[in-house]
Amino acid sequence: MLFNVVPTIFELTLVSSILAIKCGGAFAGIALGCVGIYSAFTFAVTQWRTKFRIYMNQAENEAGNKAIDSLINYETVKYFNNEKFEADGYDKALKRYEDASLKTSTSLALLNFGQNAIFSVALSAIMVLTAREIVHGVKIFIHLTYWNMTVGDLVMVNGLLFQLSVPLNFLGSVYREVRQALIDMQAMFTLMEVDTKIKNAEKAVPLQLTPSTASISFENISFEYVEGKRILDNLSFNIPAGKKIAIVGGSGSGKSTIIRLLFRFYEPQSGTITIGGQNINDVDLESLRRSIAIVPQDSVLFHNTIFYNLHYGNLAKGDEEVYKASKMADIHDSIMLWPKGYETQFMHIFCSLTLPYLHHPFLSAFEEIIFCFCQVIQEAHRLIIHHHHNNGRGLLRSANVVIFRDPTKTENKCTFRFLGRR
Template sequence: MVFNIVPTVFELALVSSILGIKCGAAFAGISLGCVAIYSLFTLITTQWRTKFRVYMNQAENEAGNKAIDSLINYETVKYFNNEEFESKRYDNVLKKYEDASLKTTTSLAFLNFGQNAIFSAALSGIMILAANQIVQGNMTVGDLVMVNGLLFQLSIPLGFLGSVYREVRQALIDMQTMFTLMTMETAIKNKEFAPYLHVDPKSSSIKFENVSFDYGPGKQILNDFTATIPAGKKVAIVGGSGSGKSTLVRLLYRFYEPKKGRILIGNNDIRDVDLESLRKAIAIVPQDSVLFHDTIKHNLHYGDLKATEEEVMQASKMAELHDSIVKWPQGYHTQVGERGLKLSGGEKQRVAIARAILKNTPILVFDEATSSLDSITEHNILQALRRATDGKTSICIAHRLSTVMDADEILVLQNGKVTESGTHETLIKNGNSLYSKLWAAQHHTKN
């Protein structure tokens, strides 16, 4: 506005005034008409070109997403011999991008041609008018040069103004996704002046009170779920697939909010406390551990970025990972690849366990923490985890019941509710219980 539009308007007014006073109203009218038609043509054409730029951006994003997706999942592509299929998919998207890009370029050429044609027509018109005035003796050759110079003087800011408007418009289109994201409200956010959650081993009990939750209509996961995990105790949650075990963890971390009911840590409703402090109080070993494309040391250190190198190595030893790492050519500086693809499933799971140990929080959550480990490694890690969880509140989600035999209490989930609870010994005695049936199925025994 300051450096382009305002000076251009001022210059237009000045040029038109000089032409009107010195040469007559017709000259001023041509200059004003040239600017008006030029501006209107630029606005309309740029608006029309907008959709091509939008299509091009969409096609470019789609092409990038397809390329990254197929490259990250290259093993799956090769397992099913679908390289040609992925190539064709990528080629089809690139064809869309090519078409949109060509339309963007040709429409830009049309805009530039139209702008030059309008200005050339105005310049030709004013020169013819000046020539007639010279023939009639009303103007001199010097006046013709002045008129030509003044009109040419307008061409520079007009051309610059057109390009500035076009670039600003194009930039706004390119930033449209960002603006859309900025207008979205965060579903889970802190309450104003939410207090910091201070959790110690004595106040780390967890209560689920009549919690109901669904991911959408017809997908009811939890239905009036009520349970208490006493401070310093290990409570296991078992049940069939889709019974809501992992959903409890997401609700505890406040990735989602319950549709009904509440969750308490100590005597604090987790919706009323500072979100960051809540997540700092909980460490988790997720079912699917995803690693960064960096060194194994960086991925281990991620559990607590303030931890010393000695503490990182100690956590690695507790997770039965240190001996494997030191045998690698670059040791702790070994790159793990995209999403940890250079590591086995068991090694990735041990990295997740080491991270949880390193975070050293009063509440620990294990979501199928040893599902990818062999029996010997699992036994050793379970011993380490018992030491790590000593005196801490821990939730252990498991399909393999042998990993939760030592739990202080076992909760059996079915249809979004706790249908059975007790220790391993008490639950196994009831031959008709779901727990005893699961145990029998896993160990091929008959009760």
């Protein structure tokens, strides 16, 4: 704004002063009137067409989300033979984007036409006035002397007014950018004013756990995401240190909620959660979450190398620790059979639909779980959670394969908790 608006105001003042002194007040009035009408028209139309730009961005995002959603869930689409339905939905989203884009382009053309029309009318008016005064021999005041206006004065007036068109062309873009910046600043300040509900207590202490104290206790926990729909109602249980337990229940019974409360993603409405006899509300959040390892219900791996995904479990560990974890999980030999071993690029299935020329390995659901376990066992976590969506048999099978393959390395060191759907 400083480098656009301020020079424009200075140039407008200078041009108007020259026209007023050398040619008369009418010339300066036309120049100022041109700039005033030009600015008012630009601000009004820019304000009006902003909604088209916003709608176009929304339509573009919707179209992109629709395409990605269809590609990620391509198996479901094919199971129900709904390829045409998805294609039609994507086409409708693109049509909305096309309509919004057309309105944006049309409104921009209208803005440019109006700006050029205003400037052309002002330029024509000042040229007619100058020509009239030349023809009638009107005298102008220069250097304390009156002179007749000449063709040179016509060229001067034309050049001065035309010079104003250059900075005025940037007026619309400057106004739009400033307005958008103010909106973004308002959103930023609003976001900064939002207080974090889950945060460390004033005198939070690190969570101290040993193999003999890594116990979990829920005492009269009640929790609800939405008022009136209670998920947990006075839930109480105790998991002794070093024990392996399973929590099995139907969908919506609160298994995932227990994990979220344990990680302090949410606060219960009532009750107390303790780990190793320490209230989790009184301990440091970082130390709490560092002490717990989880194999999530939906295994998610990065679109990167196999080594990168395995190393992600503990970035502080060296390469040998990654290889050691792979051998414990009994997948080292399988990885070495891939084209580039640990440097083989892993690719999500939906990426292959958009990049069919790339040939990278895909992992089965069970292999992805094994990879997640490899991430977990690189760190000496005192608490390990396996959140599995299959039945208990598959859950315990995957857990036994990975964690208990070498009992001398894991037994009596961690508290294991398995969650599965009945």
